């Protein structure tokens with residue numbers, strides 16, 4: 295794609311986002327492409343903007359080092375004197391990810407500020423390859439801000455970790471009001487304890503896991519892709535997915551070629567089990583690829 299075409303394509307995708315984007319952007323929409331474009335036409339307007347998640351949460355891009363070209367430049371060191379002819383950057387980036395040659399993606403560094411409920415932070419912090427600095431509830435008094443879900447969902451009977459469809463609006467609102475009352479009561483006790491001289495590090499133990507925390511989170515692009523892959527997946531809890539979805543949009547803006555390769559070779563790709571490869575070969579050798587059995591097999595492979 296030539297550069298003008300790339301810009302038009304990005305512009306089209308941005309317009310789609312403006313219409314379809316599910317989050318409350320307040321005044322912080324992605325800007326239309328203007329003079330803020332990098333080499334690949336990506337917008338730089340999203341830096342330092344708070345993209346809201348829920349009532350109190352947000353994610354903000356603080357800093358970003360490197361672009362698609364940084365990945366390409368690092369990779370070309372590998373191939374400097376070789377015979378391999380990789381035609382252009384897009385192909386090279388796709389080649390790298392499809393062959394799990396991932397270190398060039400570590401040349402891009404990203405830094406975020408995130409405000410999130412502690413129950414989301416518990417899941418997020420499991421990603422060990424990031425550098426984190428979190429607000430200290432030993433040092434600071436916590437604000438009375440509780441990041442309850444926006445709607446309550448039924449327990450999933452099959453996936454014991456998950457939830458399914460939403461409760462009725464009235465039921466959900468009623469229960470969420472009770473959640474809020476309980477959190478307010480806990481916060482009142484927190485203040486009473488501190489009022490009686492109890493240290494913040496102990497008084498906080500009465501607070502619920504919906505209370506908001508905040509951190510600065512730095513991670514390279516390769517490991518960010520791993521995070522986005524796991525946390526935008528439908529198996530991830532919606533309350534963390536909401537953050538990961540916004541971050542995906544920002545990453546796509548910043549490194550469109552890398553992001554496209556990530557989607558193609560990683561996020562939306564399927565691994566095939568060795569036993570399924572055997573079955574696939576058996577179907578082909580029996581010339582049974584038009585059978586219903588084969589169709590069912592393929593459906594299971596693709597839809598999991």
Ligand SMILES: Cc1cc2nc3c(=O)[nH]c(=O)nc-3n(C[C@H](O)[C@H](O)[C@H](O)COP(=O)(O)OP(=O)(O)OC[C@H]3O[C@@H](n4cnc5c(N)ncnc54)[C@H](O)[C@@H]3O)c2cc1C
Nearest residue numbers: 417420421422423424455517520521524525527529530531
């Ligand atoms: C849907 C879902 C459900 C989950 N359920 C549970 C659960 O019930 N209980 C639970 O405890 N966790 C659960 N987790 C967390 C999960 O097990 C991982 O801890 C989390 O997703 C981080 O993944 P990671 O370790 O691959 O990533 P990161 O920590 O980001 O690491 C990235 C990669 O770096 C490498 N790496 C990092 N640190 C090490 C190390 N010390 N040794 C070797 N290699 C390393 C690995 O290759 C790793 O894949 C769940 C995660 C998801 C997405």
